[in-house]
Amino acid sequence: MECKRKNEKSKSNSTFPDEVLELVLGMLKSRKDKSTVSLVCKEWYNAERWSRRSVFIGNCYSVSPEILTRRFPNIRSVTLKGKPRFADFNLVPANWGADIHSWLVVFAVKYPWLEELRLKRMTVTDESLEFLALKFPNFKALSLLSCDGFSTDGLAKIAANCKNLTELDIQENGIEDKSGNWLSCFPESFTSLEVLNFANLHYEVNFDALEKLVSRCKSLKTLKVNKSVTLKQLQRLLVHAPQLGELGTGSFSQELTPQQCSELGSAFKNCRNLHTLSGLWVATAQYLPVLYSACTNLTFLNFSYAPLDSDDLAKLLVHCPKLQRLWVVDSVEDKGLEAVGSHCPLLEELRVFPADPFDEGIVHGVTESGFIAVSQGCPRLHYVLYFCRQMTNAAVATVVQNCPDFTHFRLCIMHPGQPDYLTQDPMDEAFGAVVKTCTKLQRLAVSGYLTDLTFEYIGKYAKNLETLSVAFAGKSDWGMRCVLDGCPKLRKLEVRDCPFGNVALLSGSRKYESMRSLWMSDCKVTMNGVRLLAKEMPRLNVEVIKEERYETHQARKVYVYRSVAGPRRDAPPFVLTL
Amino acid sequence: MGSYESELNLKATELRLGLPGSDEPEKRSCSVRSNKRSSRESSVEESRCKSNVNSDDSTTTSDHDQESVQPAKVQVVGWPPIRSYRKNSLQQKKVEGDGSGIYVKVSMAGAPYLRKIDLKVYKSYPELLMALQTLFKCTFGEYSEREGYNGSEYAPTYEDKDGDWMLVGDVPWNMFVSSCKRLRIIKGSEAKGLGCL
Numbered sequence: 001m002e003c004k005r006k007n008e009k010s011k012s013n014s015t016f017p018d019e020v021l022e023l024v025l026g027m028l029k030s031r032k033d034k035s036t037v038s039l040v041c042k043e044w045y046n047a048e049r050w051s052r053r054s055v056f057i058g059n060c061y062s063v064s065p066e067i068l069t070r071r072f073p074n075i076r077s078v079t080l081k082g083k084p085r086f087a088d089f090n091l092v093p094a095n096w097g098a099d100i101h102s103w104l105v106v107f108a109v110k111y112p113w114l115e116e117l118r119l120k121r122m123t124v125t126d127e128s129l130e131f132l133a134l135k136f137p138n139f140k141a142l143s144l145l146s147c148d149g150f151s152t153d154g155l156a157k158i159a160a161n162c163k164n165l166t167e168l169d170i171q172e173n174g175i176e177d178k179s180g181n182w183l184s185c186f187p188e189s190f191t192s193l194e195v196l197n198f199a200n201l202h203y204e205v206n207f208d209a210l211e212k213l214v215s216r217c218k219s220l221k222t223l224k225v226n227k228s229v230t231l232k233q234l235q236r237l238l239v240h241a242p243q244l245g246e247l248g249t250g251s252f253s254q255e256l257t258p259q260q261c262s263e264l265g266s267a268f269k270n271c272r273n274l275h276t277l278s279g280l281w282v283a284t285a286q287y288l289p290v291l292y293s294a295c296t297n298l299t300f301l302n303f304s305y306a307p308l309d310s311d312d313l314a315k316l317l318v319h320c321p322k323l324q325r326l327w328v329v330d331s332v333e334d335k336g337l338e339a340v341g342s343h344c345p346l347l348e349e350l351r352v353f354p355a356d357p358f359d360e361g362i363v364h365g366v367t368e369s370g371f372i373a374v375s376q377g378c379p380r381l382h383y384v385l386y387f388c389r390q391m392t393n394a395a396v397a398t399v400v401q402n403c404p405d406f407t408h409f410r411l412c413i414m415h416p417g418q419p420d421y422l423t424q425d426p427m428d429e430a431f432g433a434v435v436k437t438c439t440k441l442q443r444l445a446v447s448g449y450l451t452d453l454t455f456e457y458i459g460k461y462a463k464n465l466e467t468l469s470v471a472f473a474g475k476s477d478w479g480m481r482c483v484l485d486g487c488p489k490l491r492k493l494e495v496r497d498c499p500f501g502n503v504a505l506l507s508g509s510r511k512y513e514s515m516r517s518l519w520m521s522d523c524k525v526t527m528n529g530v531r532l533l534a535k536e537m538p539r540l541n542v543e544v545i546k547e548e549r550y551e552t553h554q555a556r557k558v559y560v561y562r563s564v565a566g567p568r569r570d571a572p573p574f575v576l577t578l
Numbered sequence: 579m580g581s582y583e584s585e586l587n588l589k590a591t592e593l594r595l596g597l598p599g600s601d602e603p604e605k606r607s608c609s610v611r612s613n614k615r616s617s618r619e620s621s622v623e624e625s626r627c628k629s630n631v632n633s634d635d636s637t638t639t640s641d642h643d644q645e646s647v648q649p650a651k652v653q654v655v656g657w658p659p660i661r662s663y664r665k666n667s668l669q670q671k672k673v674e675g676d677g678s679g680i681y682v683k684v685s686m687a688g689a690p691y692l693r694k695i696d697l698k699v700y701k702s703y704p705e706l707l708m709a710l711q712t713l714f715k716c717t718f719g720e721y722s723e724r725e726g727y728n729g730s731e732y733a734p735t736y737e738d739k740d741g742d743w744m745l746v747g748d749v750p751w752n753m754f755v756s757s758c759k760r761l762r763i764i765k766g767s768e769a770k771g772l773g774c775l
Contacts, residue, residue, distance in 0.1 A: 089656030146661060172663040200663060204701070228701075305667060355668065357658045387658060414658045471657070496656075 018047055026051035050074060057081065058516050060098050060122065061541065064565040065106035077116035077141075078107070084519045084559055085469075086494060087121055088146055091521055091557070093547060095572050099123045099149075101131070102570070108135040116141040116167075123147065129154030133161035141167035141195070148174035152201065156182035163187075166219075167195035180205035180228070186213055193217040197224040199248045199279060204228035215240040224248025227281040231256055231264060238267035247271065247294075249279035252287055252306075261290060269293040280306030288312055295319040300326075304353050307331040314339035325349040330365040330387060337370030341377025349383035350374055357387070357414065368395030375402035382440075383408040390421040391448060396430035406438040410445035416472035416497070419449040426450055432457040435465075445469040455479035459486025467492040480504035484511050494519040502529025505558070509536050517561035525555045533560065534578035541567055544576045666752070680755065686714050686732075686763040697755050703747055710734055714763055721747045727766070736761045 025048045028034050038048040054077035057063060069075075082098025084091075100122050107114050114136045124147050132139065139162050144150075152175070158168065159182055183198070183205040193213065198205070205228070214220060214237050223241060225234070229250025238244070256264065264287075268274075274294045283306050298320050303313075304327040313328065313336040323344040328336065330352050340347065352370075356363050368391050375381060381403040391413050400406060411430075419426055427448035435441060435457050442464055446454060450473035458465065459482035466489050474480065480500040483490070484507055492515065501524035512518055527544070534542040545557035567577040680697040693713055700706040707718055719730025726745050727733040734746040738757045746754070746761070 086656065086659075088661045089659045090662065091656045146663075172661055174662060305664075353660065353664065354658060357660055357665070357668070387660075412658055416654065416657065469659075471659070497654075 018043070021047040022051040026053070031056055053077060054116070055079070059561055059563075060103070061565065061568055062516070062561060062563045065103045065110075067564060069106055069110035073110070075111050076114060077118075078103075078111075078114065079118040079120075080122060081120045082122035082147075084494070084517065085121070085492075086496065086519055086521065091496070093545065093574060095123075096545070096575065097123070097568065097570055097572065099125075099128075099570070101125065101128045104128055104131050104135070112136065113138050115139060116143075118143040118145075119147055120145045121147065123149040124154070125149045126151055126154035126157070130157040133157045138164055140164050140192075141169075143167065143169040143171075144173055145169075145171045146173060151176035152178045152180070152182045152203070156185040159183065159185035160187070163190065164192055165190070166192050168193070169195055169197040170201060171197060172200050175201070177202040179203050183213070184209040188212070188216075191216050191218070194219045195222040196220065197222065197248065199224040199226050201226050202228075207233050211236055211240065218243075220244065222246040222276075224278060225250050227251045227279075230254045231287065232260060235260070235264045235267045238264075238271060242267075242270040243273060244271055245273050246276035247274055247278070248302075249277070249281075251281045252279070252283040253281075256287065261287065265290040265293065272297075274298065276300040276302070278302035278305075280308070282306075283308060283312070285309075285312045288316055291316065292319040297322060299324045302327045304329060304351065307355050308336070309333070310335035310339065314343075317343040320344060321346070323347055325383075327351040327353070329353050329355045331355045332366075333364055334366055334370035334373065337366060338373040341373040341375075344378060346380060347374070347378035348380050350378075350381060351383075351385040352387055353385075354387040354414065363389065365389055368392050371395060372398050372402075375399040379403060380405070382406050385410040385412075387412045387414060389414050390418075391427065391430065392420045392422050393425060393427060393429040393433070394420075394422075396427075397433040400433050400437040404437050405440060406434065407440050408443040409434050409438065409441060410443065410469070411447055412445065413448040416447075417449045418447075426453070428453040428457070432461075435461040439464065441465055443467040446473060447471060448473075451475045452479035452482070455482045459483050462487055464489055466490060468494070470495045470498055472497045474498045474500060477501055477504035477507070481507045484508035491516045493517075495521070495523060497522045499524055501525055502532070505529050506533055506536070509533055512537065512540055512560050513562050515562070517559065519557075519559055521557040523558075525558055526553045527555050528553070530555045530558055531578050539563075542578045543568070543571070544578065546574050546576055682736075682758055682760050684710065684713070684761040684763065686716070687765060687768075689714065695761075697758065702751055703754075707734060707746070710761070710763065716763060723748070729766070731766050732763050733766055733768075734761060735764055 021043065025034070025037055025044065028037065034048060034052065038045045049072050051074075052072045053074060055068065055072055055075050056079045057068070058081050060080050060082045080100070080103065083096060086092060087096070098121065100119060108131070112135070115138055117132065118141070124144060129150055132142070142158060142165070150173075155168075155170065158165070180201070180203040186209070194217070207229070210225070214223065220241050221244060223237065223244055224246065225237070225248060227250055229237075231250070231252060231254040234250055268290055271294050275297055277291070277294070277298055277300070280303055295316065296319065299322055301320060301323060307329050309331055310333050313332045317323070317339050320343065324346055326340060326344065326347060326349070328351070337352075340350070352366055354365060356365070366386070366388050368388070371386060371388070372395055375398065379402060382405045384406065391411065396411070413427070420430075427450055430448070431444070431446050431450070431454045434444070441462055444458070444462065444465060444467070446469070452475045455474060456479075458468070465487045468483060468487070468490065477500055480495070480498070481504055483493070490511070500520065505520065505525050506529060508518070530542055530544055534540070539562065541561050541563045543559045544555045545559065547556070568575070571577055681694050682697060683692045683694055685692045695709065695713070697706070700709065703721070711717055716732040717730055718727050718732055718734060721727055735743050736746055736754070736758045737760050738744050739759065743762070
């Protein structure tokens with residue numbers, strides 16, 4: 001594939017040929033490094049832009065496709081993130097925007113050799129998927145996470161037309177699942193697939209088509225099937241693809257004869273390269289042992305959709321000594337987490353999701369003691385996402401003492417504004433301990449009953465903090481001001497249901513230009529405050545989502561972000577740009 | 579706790595036990611489910627919350643009948659912060675959950691006795707409708723969102739959690755399975771009223 005060559009003859013003062021400089025700069029892997037070198041001088045800026053093959057855009061409205069394609073003429077891989085993160089929790093109305101189509105139209109002209117597209121929280125229609133499939137002959141990898149707007153019809157177009165496809169990764173999207181027929185659209189001549197993830201699709205696919213696909217795609221490394229695939233079927237797939245590195249199983253709950261069980265166990269045993277395992281869905285404990293032989297080299301176990309109990313988990317973890325990342329449901333309870341602490345000394349990341357977030361049944365879940373147990377056994381722990389119903393300041397302090405290297409600390413005490421359940425104190429000291437001890441902290445999500453003191457601590461100590469999520473916390477504007485004044489590396493701030501108002505909002509005016517975005521919903525910000533901000537900072541996009549039909553002074557949902565593309569041209573009527 | 583407390587009305591969002599007015603934030607213990615609130619609190623809440631429950635439940639002032647009535651679950655939009663996909667998946671799990679099946683009665687006008695079917699056995703509407711048609715030797719015809727089962731001899735309806743009689747096929751399958759209490763096959767002529775809304 002010929003890269004576009006520059007037409008202009010660059011007058012270079014240096015004796016270093018441009019092509020060599022391009023080659024060298026092209027070897028830089030880190031995005032930050034690439035940005036830095038482009039600032040050195042004009043020659044380096046030009047060399048860097050010609051050498052760039054992949055681009056990451058954290059906010060699709062911060063730049064336009066025209067500006068992007070003008071600066072970087074040779075892009076092969078694009079990663080785009082669209083809606084504000086709280087869209088995942090229904091706080092952003094439908095049809096807000098972040099539609100990929102206008103990007104694709106420009107890419108079809110400027111990046112006809114586009115190979116990869118990775119989208120998160122974007123709106124993608126079937127029409128766009130068809131456009132993608134037809135206009136980009138070398139298209140290889142499509143990854144859609146938390147997107148919406150498309151159906152399995154669009155996937156069928158991708159399967160049918162992308163002759164060079166290596167990756168199809170469909171995760172947790174708001175998709176219209178019409179049928180499983182899309183999988184049968186891969187032509188019989190198609191063999192290039194390396195990654196296939198349809199775990200979150202509902203409908204049964206034609207197993208015969210799937211089996212044939214898996215057996216002819218010899219380079220398949222990742223296969224994540226959905227829950228309609230049975231254990232018997234899984235066994236057949238594994239026989240065809242023992243080379244798999246990542247496997248997402250179907251449902252683990254079919255009736256098997258001892259013979260079938262043993263065959264399944266052998267099939268797993270033959271998968272010597274397996275490092276990631278997920279799925280299970282509804283799991284019958286008696287079949288879990290078939291997994292044991294495949295667990296020796298496992299580094300990532302994602303059982304976040306499998307409601308296992310503590311015993312099942314414990315028995316499994318005995319076989320997973322190399323585990324680095326573990327995602328579970330809180331049905332494993334504290335006892336299950338004790339097993340984690342006992343058997344997984346290399347653990348770096350733990351995510352515990354709630355089985356019953358709305359307390360509709362008898363709820364147990366995990367508590368502070370499970371958290372402590374993990375921290376005692378896993379000193380390398382640096383990423384935690386923990387949903388619980390009770391927590392204490394002392395427990396959190398103990399946890400970070402055991403694991404001072406946290407980079408991501410996301411604690412969700414599920415009842416808004418709940419204090420330390422033993423002392424009834426605010427949870428200020430818990431997060432104070434986190435920011436004081438964990439100097440490498442990049443991402444923090446706080447919860448529980450918090451006063452401004454928490455934010456004073458954050459502003460004073462969290463000098464590497466980049467992302468902060470706050471809900472139902474704080475006492476006054478002072479809290480938010482502490483954070484805005486004190487955290488030099490802050491890039492994303494998302495706040496909901498806190499008593500922060502215009503003073504807080506405006507105190508960060510200049511700062512927002514150095515951040516990716518600010519989200520404030522159901523706080524105390526008014527339209528006047530937002531207008532003032534917009535006036536003070538013309539280069540920011542200051543948007544209000546107005547869902548109420550009546551006139552109101554309140555600015556209920558505010559989204560502020562820097563952009564070189566100016567105000568949105570595609571804003572729906574309920575998004576007001578000030 | 580200060581004056582902001584009343585402005586933010588933290589108490590309104592705090593899920594706890596006890597009658598309104600009592601200040602003890604109790605330790606959450608396992609088995610109690612009731613979350614009835616006074617009408618004052620819930621009216622504040624309603625302007626902010628997406629309630630999953632009948633409006634009558636959340637406006638009642640009496641806490642006496644907590645045991646006998648389905649507890650009012652007032653939920654805050656987008657909280658706890660888990661993705662919709664996962665939430666929907668959990669609801670599905672409740673449907674599939676304990677392996678014991680979801681047996682519902684099926685009645686048909688003119689039939690001498692009722693039948694019972696296990697909704698868990700079916701994965702989609704076409705499967706269910708096929709089974710019903712076979713069981714009762716009747717035909718439903720094509721379903722369309724606009725016309726319902728217009729033009730066919732019979733139509734399938736169901737009673738949902740709220741006690742309303744609904745036409746089978748309008749809501750997503752999983753939502754149907756989790757809200758269907760019983761089924762009733764009615765004559766096409768009766769269905770005309772349901773079909774055209």
